[in-house]
Structures are given as structure tokens and as C-alpha cells.
Amino acid sequence: FIGRMERKIKAGDCLILSGSIPRSMPRDMYEKILEVIDMEKVLVIVDTNSDLLRRTLPYHPFLIKPNLIKLGEIFGRSLTDYDDIVGCAMHLQEEGARNVLVSMGADGAILVTENGQVFSSPAPKADDLSQELVDVNGAGDAMVAGFLAGYLERHSMVDGFAKGLAAGSATVYTSGLADKQQINLVAQRK
Known part of the structure; x- marks a missing residue:
């Protein structure tokens, strides 16, 4: 699978790593995938559970999309304050994410870009x-x-x-x- 992906994915492609990893696969599967991807030429988006998401950050994915609950799990607390949510998203950028899109259900979403822009909107x-x-x-x-x-x-x-x-x-x-x-x-x- 990794070899085929390495041969097939080329500059300009997009790769979305989403969901959990089946128990029959290695826990570092997403990391193994990212090791063979040219992160400068492929847009990688990660939307998975807290632990897997955080483990992809050293590879500098283009976008990560934690929901508010996953974001809170990463930082070990419940997040309700706008500034706290943005601060946590920025912390994930410091760990390697380029852009962070936080989905918040009925409260909409917040996007923190690698250029330091912050966008928010209710649903x-x-x-x-x-x-x-x-x-x-x-x-x-x-x-x-x-x-x-x-x-x-x-x-x-x-x-x-x-x-x-x-x-x-x-x-x-x-x-x-x-x-x-x-x-x-x-x-x-x-």
C-alpha cells in the first residue's frame, strides 16, 4: 500500500487522512504514509482522533480539522472561550500544523491560517x-x-x-x- 501510494501520488495532488486506524493496522500508519509524501507538493489534510492527529503534526500537514471536542482532548480541558480555542489552534501550529480548522457544531467554525489570519462564523x-x-x-x-x-x-x-x-x-x-x-x-x- 505504501509503495503504491508513493508511486501514484504526485505534485498537485491532495491527500486526506481521515478517521481512525483499524486495529489490524500499525498505530503509526498515518506517519508511515506521511514519510513517503512530498509535503511541499501535496496538500495533506488530517481529520482524525486526538492522538493520531497530534502525531501527524511534525510532518506539517496543510490543514488539520479537529472538532471542538477533539481539540479539548488534546489540551486536556473543555474549550468554550473563543480566545482559548484560537490559542489552542495556534499552539497546534507551533507543533507543525500549517492551518487549523476547528469545527464547533451549531456554533460554526474557526479557521486559523498559517499567515496568522483568524476567521470565524456561526453555523x-x-x-x-x-x-x-x-x-x-x-x-x-x-x-x-x-x-x-x-x-x-x-x-x-x-x-x-x-x-x-x-x-x-x-x-x-x-x-x-x-x-x-x-x-x-x-x-x-x-
Whole structure:
């Protein structure tokens, strides 16, 4: 698997390491993958549990996306204060993450960029989709995919943040993943 990945992944590709590692695989699987990736030429995004996430930081992933609970687990406390959340995200940058996107459920998200910019936004409300909350499963994955799609369109962190928030928010009002029309509806909100 590692050899095939090393041969197949090339400059300009994106790699998302997401979820937990099965018990049948080595605990350092993500690290073994990152050892063969040219981190300067491949956009690597990591969205996994606290321990695995932190172990990827020395490889300087382009983006990590902890949710608020995972971020709190990393620092051993409950996080509710905006400045504390931003401070913890910046600490993860000091450990190696380039950009940190913190998903906060109904409270929206915070993005801390490698340029020192901080963006935050509440989650859009259900009334824009004329629906009620359906399921939060998949919202974090949708946020990552939306961020990447938005970022790649114009190489803009702002666009990535906006589309990621829209995709994650639209997904909680949908059975399964939100489609392009639903995401665009949320993205067009002012």
C-alpha cells in the first residue's frame, strides 16, 4: 500500500487522512504514509482522533480539522472561550500544523491560517433550507471536502472556509451528504 501510494501520488495532488486506524493496522500508519509524501507538493489534510492527529503534526500537514471536542482532548480541558480555542489552534501550529480548522457544531467554525489570519462564523440556521436537523454524521467530512473544493477553486483560505462551513452545515439538514444545490443555498447566505 505504501509503495503504491508513493508511486501514484504526485505534485498537485491532495491527500486526506481521515478517521481512525483499524486495529489490524500499525498505530503509526498515518506517519508511515506521511514519510513517503512530498509535503511541499501535496496538500495533506488530517481529520482524525486526538492522538493520531497530534502525531501527524511534525510532518506539517496543510490543514488539520479537529472538532471542538477533539481539540479539548488534546489540551486536556473543555474549550468554550473563543480566545482559548484560537490559542489552542495556534499552539497546534507551533507543533507543525500549517492551518487549523476547528469545527464547533451549531456554533460554526474557526479557521486559523498559517499567515496568522483568524476567521470565524456561526453555523447557518435550518430555516434557510426549510428543513429540520436530520443527522450530524458526515458533517465534519463534508466540511473537509467543502473546504478543499473552495480552496482549490481560487487558492483562497476565505473561499475554503466559506464552502467548508456551507457543506458541513448543509449536510446536517440532509439524509446523507448534501448535494451541490443544498451547499450553494447555504453558501449564498449573507
